[in-house]
Amino acid sequence: MTSIAKPKIVHAGLRRNGLGLTIRDYEGGMSTLCAGCGHDSITAAIVQAFFELDVPPHRVAKMSGIGCSSKTPAYFLGASHGFNAVHGRMPSIATGACAANRELYLIGVSGDGDSLSIGLGQFAHAVRRNLDMLYVIENNGVYGLTKGQFSASADVGSKAKRGEENRQPPIDPVQMAMALGGTFVARGFSGDKEQLVPLIKAGLQHRGFALLDVLSPCVTFNDHEDSTKSYAYTRAYRRAVVHADFIPSRQPITAEYAEGEVLSVELHDGSRVLLRKVSKDYNPNNRGAAIDYIRARHRAGEIVTGLLYMAEGDPDLHGVNKTVATPLNELPFDMLCPGRDALAALQSRFR
Amino acid sequence: MPQEDRVNDFVIKLANVNGTGSASANSLLMKAIFRMGVPVSGKNFFPSNIQGLPTWYEIRVSEAGHLARSGRVDVMVAMNAQTYVQDLHDVSPGGTLIYDSTWPRDKLLSRPDIQILGVPLARMCNERFKSARTRILMKNMAYVGALVALLDLDRSVVEQLVQETFAKKASAVGANLEAIELGYRYARETFDCPLPTRVEPRNATAGKIMIDGNTATALGCVYAGATVGAWYPITPSTSVMDAFKSFCERFRTDPQTGERRYCVIQAEDELAAIGIVLGATWNGARAFTPTSGPGLSLMSEFLGFAYFAELPAVVVDVQRVGPSTGMPTRTQQADILSAAYASHGDTKHVLLFPAHPRECFELAVAAFDLADRLQTPVILLSDLDLGMNDWMCDELEWDPAYRPDRGKVLDAAELEAAQAFHRYLDVDGDGIPYRTLPGVHPKGAYFVRGSGHNRYGTYTEDAREYQEVVDRLRRKWGTAAELVPQPVIRTHPKTDGWGIVAAGSSDPAVLEAVDRLADKGIYVDYCRIRAFPFGRQVERFLETHERVFVVEQNRDAQLKALLTLETDCPKERLEAVLHYGGLPVDAGLVVEAVERAREQGVAA
Numbered sequence: 001m002t003s004i005a006k007p008k009i010v011h012a013g014l015r016r017n018g019l020g021l022t023i024r025d026y027e028g029g030m031s032t033l034c035a036g037c038g039h040d041s042i043t044a045a046i047v048q049a050f051f052e053l054d055v056p057p058h059r060v061a062k063m064s065g066i067g068c069s070s071k072t073p074a075y076f077l078g079a080s081h082g083f084n085a086v087h088g089r090m091p092s093i094a095t096g097a098c099a100a101n102r103e104l105y106l107i108g109v110s111g112d113g114d115s116l117s118i119g120l121g122q123f124a125h126a127v128r129r130n131l132d133m134l135y136v137i138e139n140n141g142v143y144g145l146t147k148g149q150f151s152a153s154a155d156v157g158s159k160a161k162r163g164e165e166n167r168q169p170p171i172d173p174v175q176m177a178m179a180l181g182g183t184f185v186a187r188g189f190s191g192d193k194e195q196l197v198p199l200i201k202a203g204l205q206h207r208g209f210a211l212l213d214v215l216s217p218c219v220t221f222n223d224h225e226d227s228t229k230s231y232a233y234t235r236a237y238r239r240a241v242v243h244a245d246f247i248p249s250r251q252p253i254t255a256e257y258a259e260g261e262v263l264s265v266e267l268h269d270g271s272r273v274l275l276r277k278v279s280k281d282y283n284p285n286n287r288g289a290a291i292d293y294i295r296a297r298h299r300a301g302e303i304v305t306g307l308l309y310m311a312e313g314d315p316d317l318h319g320v321n322k323t324v325a326t327p328l329n330e331l332p333f334d335m336l337c338p339g340r341d342a343l344a345a346l347q348s349r350f351r
Numbered sequence: 352m353p354q355e356d357r358v359n360d361f362v363i364k365l366a367n368v369n370g371t372g373s374a375s376a377n378s379l380l381m382k383a384i385f386r387m388g389v390p391v392s393g394k395n396f397f398p399s400n401i402q403g404l405p406t407w408y409e410i411r412v413s414e415a416g417h418l419a420r421s422g423r424v425d426v427m428v429a430m431n432a433q434t435y436v437q438d439l440h441d442v443s444p445g446g447t448l449i450y451d452s453t454w455p456r457d458k459l460l461s462r463p464d465i466q467i468l469g470v471p472l473a474r475m476c477n478e479r480f481k482s483a484r485t486r487i488l489m490k491n492m493a494y495v496g497a498l499v500a501l502l503d504l505d506r507s508v509v510e511q512l513v514q515e516t517f518a519k520k521a522s523a524v525g526a527n528l529e530a531i532e533l534g535y536r537y538a539r540e541t542f543d544c545p546l547p548t549r550v551e552p553r554n555a556t557a558g559k560i561m562i563d564g565n566t567a568t569a570l571g572c573v574y575a576g577a578t579v580g581a582w583y584p585i586t587p588s589t590s591v592m593d594a595f596k597s598f599c600e601r602f603r604t605d606p607q608t609g610e611r612r613y614c615v616i617q618a619e620d621e622l623a624a625i626g627i628v629l630g631a632t633w634n635g636a637r638a639f640t641p642t643s644g645p646g647l648s649l650m651s652e653f654l655g656f657a658y659f660a661e662l663p664a665v666v667v668d669v670q671r672v673g674p675s676t677g678m679p680t681r682t683q684q685a686d687i688l689s690a691a692y693a694s695h696g697d698t699k700h701v702l703l704f705p706a707h708p709r710e711c712f713e714l715a716v717a718a719f720d721l722a723d724r725l726q727t728p729v730i731l732l733s734d735l736d737l738g739m740n741d742w743m744c745d746e747l748e749w750d751p752a753y754r755p756d757r758g759k760v761l762d763a764a765e766l767e768a769a770q771a772f773h774r775y776l777d778v779d780g781d782g783i784p785y786r787t788l789p790g791v792h793p794k795g796a797y798f799v800r801g802s803g804h805n806r807y808g809t810y811t812e813d814a815r816e817y818q819e820v821v822d823r824l825r826r827k828w829g830t831a832a833e834l835v836p837q838p839v840i841r842t843h844p845k846t847d848g849w850g851i852v853a854a855g856s857s858d859p860a861v862l863e864a865v866d867r868l869a870d871k872g873i874y875v876d877y878c879r880i881r882a883f884p885f886g887r888q889v890e891r892f893l894e895t896h897e898r899v900f901v902v903e904q905n906r907d908a909q910l911k912a913l914l915t916l917e918t919d920c921p922k923e924r925l926e927a928v929l930h931y932g933g934l935p936v937d938a939g940l941v942v943e944a945v946e947r948a949r950e951q952g953v954a955a
Contacts, residue, residue, distance in 0.1 A: 056793070057793065057796070058789075058790060058791070058792060058793040058795065058796055059790050061634070061789045061790070073798075074798065078796075079793050079796050080789075080796055081633075081787075081789035081790070081795070081796050081797065081798075081799075082796075082797070082798035082799065082800075083630075083633060083798070083799040083800075084798060084799065084800040084801070084802065085626070085656070085801075086652055086653060086656055086801060089622060089623070089626045089653065091623075091626075092581075092618065092622070092623040092624075092625075092626025092627050092629075092630065093626050093627075093629060093630035093633070094630060095581075095616065095623070095626070095627045095630060096579060096581065096626065096627035096628060096629060096630020096631035096632070096633070096634070096636075096638060097630040097631065097633060097634045097789070098630075099579045099581075099614040099616060099627065099630070099631050099636070099638075100578070100579055100630070100631040100632075100633075100634035100635060100636035100638070101634040101635070101636075101789065101790060103790070104634070104789055104790050121619050121620065121623075122619065122622075122623055122626070124619075125618075125619045125623065129616075317614075317616075318614070321611060321614050321615075321616075322609055322610055322611050323610070323611055323613075323614050324605070324610040324611060324612050325610070328578040328579060328612070328613070328614060328631075328636050329578070329631075329634050329635035329636045329788065331578065331612055333576050333754060333755055335603075335612055336573075336576040336578065336603065336612060337573075337574050337576055337753075338573065338574070338598075338602040339749065339751060340748075340749040340750075340751050342602065343570070343574070343747055343748075343749045344746075346570075347560050347562075347746055347747060350560035350561055350562045351385075351386070351559075351560055351561070
């Protein structure tokens, strides 16, 4: 994907994180997306999340498929390894990456076209395997690179820029992920960085598959009055039902969160996610009820956001496979090759 | 009619009904002959079906060590009423047909030029065994017993094999031995035993094993240090992963904790299987996927990606009959071109052609080394005949000094010392760049992409920069030609200047054909190709032989086409000898083709 190198200017007073790095160290190339693209806001949130988590950039593997969203890994964490895969197949690359090295931070960035059409199968199986990664869908309901066709997330009745009306029901990645057993399912809005950053941080620290569907309006092809994925519509009809606060393991939990209003979930590294219920009707621990609620609000034209469902402790890919704790790519050859004597002994059964 | 004396040189064919449990009886029969020191080979012809349809097992006994099909049937065991007519027809003159005489088959089984022996297998087993399933299973062992007597097999060897085969199910041992005794006694009491067609002990199988190619391939993957296997089940490659998992369970699982030093992922499809492999190799694990033709078609997109982005990958393609779904349980070598050029654009892949299970093991290890060294996919082209049938081959050996060739991977210390890292620079002039693994060092970060990139790894649409990269990939291809396994060339001291070229499982048929031609005074050289790119030795063989027969198992002469495209050999020099019905090739086809050409040549 295209990008323009960004000059790195570090002011002396710029805040440094626990690693002594500034936020500039978490940036990538200049974006070549349209001015005002929601994806760029998500990029900024990702940059901030990694910076605040004190993650060494080279310990991050960022992956994507094909499409506008899939260009964005070039625009954050320039010092990370990137993998721009083929259309819709980033989840399998992530699966292999995770299998080989379970200690990397994996972040995949995809779009509604990439994940919900050609990549629907791989997306579904990544959820099902509880792959340890953060999977961000930058969801704008439209194909931008091929100039404005509906994607599979376009709502019934929404219109394309040229006036054509969509009549097919949308695929909602959030409902799908919940139905498939996803252990961390969240929805955000690119225009709400305050909500987005803790969701990204919590998703990165969650052991297992963390889906973050982010409504990210396409200013060129889908930001008009007949769109349900426009800035105006999203701002008007968005309903944040759960607010997530992310507390890194090294910070104490302050007393401002009263018991009863807040659900505290401890992550595997000792960090905590505090789920503050904004809507009294919502229960982020009940998968079935959460799906019912999201569906009901969708019928009413509303978009439910927040950390919508979370479960800790389910085995991830390595838990199911019982893989050894040492990353497979670091195992010495002597621990892998059975050797000459074993081969000789084995062959007695072939005579 | 009087029967020809065929000691240690005959074919037994067993016609069964799929799903009746005949496989263990047939395999036991073959192994007994092997343990008597006589070379043997077995071919299973089975339907793409669970049960009920006809299935055949063919055992060639050959003191001379010929392992291909011979084209004849000396002893037929006809256990399938559906195929009596065909089975009767297939017996060579002077041969013997054995059938279950529980039911009268006189009208069907009439042929004056063969000997027909009836053994009341079902009746004997029905009288002896209680359960319906046992009666069916034991019929198979009863015909083994009859053959022990008729072929003069060593009964103690057979009994030992029964003990070993059913070691985990002691109750089965007694029943099987009883069934063998039933058949044995009946044959001894009823017929002149042994037949002129019989086995005499020899010492020609010492140092040999019987193993199928898929098991040997899986062992190669284990010994090469592969830790990630991804796959989608498909006949005939499924047993590669079954065996890999089983060996890993045995050798790579901590007995105390149950922790595994491997990760096998059954993918949702072949698109994902190869993606998982690439994700793993990008992160420095050795990873592979077994598949067959239809799976390879699905993997093509990612294979092109891996070629251009320069990622290692090992694909084991156990070929079956195409096009499309084709005949899933029949054999062919028809993926050669699609494997060589899988994906769009100027893409080509390293191919390896094992010809026997030992080579499946060795070339599987070589595949990982080549993939890592060249940073590119390597496709091991096996086939159903090689992969699923038991072959006699030399014992597998392992050099304890072996260490994987991981190629040009910069470690943390090298990156720390380096001024800068650029992914696609040809530092050494061999076309192979240096790579880094995620997470190792901040200086190693770069972007893997299938889109146009320059020698620094940055996206480009600049013509010059793009061409610089693809031209280097061509240089790397030249390096590959030097690194891949060289052909096995067998020259005849009295050579006529004619040659045969073949690859993979066609080898036993060609070896036998070369011997048979020599017996007829026709002396041909033989070049068995083991890899693509072909390399200098193959080029030279083609240059130095005025006429070259290319023996292969497909309709369109794919290997010949590849030789025409990728060497300087004039097209007219190559003559296709083709076999593509789905059964393994036999020597007769090759002998006839060369003889015919000879007659035409002489006439001309």
